Amino acid sequence: MNNALVQRKMALNKVNLPVRYLTEEDIKQLTETCKKERDRLLITLLFQTGVRISEALALTPAAIRNFEGKPAMEIIGKGKKLRMVALPVNLKEKLESYAYRAKIEPRMRFLT
Structure with a gap:
């Protein structure tokens, strides 16, 4: 009986809620409110590539x-698994331009 109660409780916890996501307009508004280029690039990188924040x-x-x-x-x-992630051309150009202007060396982190 105890096992049946656990199974029933697990079934009650499963709820199919709609997935919430940001629209392109939401992302545009978010990046436009950023005062620093670094912050705009970080948000753009996250949304255009899907990489984790870390x-x-x-x-x-x-x-x-x-x-x-x-x-x-x-x-x-x-x-610590290595993977290749596609990078949109326009974002690559923005990152390279930012690195040049901010004098970021090849092994230095872009966005910290």
Whole structure:
């Protein structure tokens, strides 16, 4: 009987709620309210690539490269696993421009 109660309680906890997400307009408003370019780039990077916040904060100019002829980022994620993440061309250009103007060295972090 105790096992049946646990199973029933587990079934009651499963609720299919609609997934909440930000629209393009929400993201645009969010980036427009940022006063610093660094913050705008961070938010844009998160939404356009889907990387985790810890991965975005660890990004260096040296991690940006071409992979199979397209811009990508070399990301070290959970479990210290290496993966390549596609990087939109316009975002790559913005990151490189920011690194140049902010005098960020290849092994320095972009957004910290």
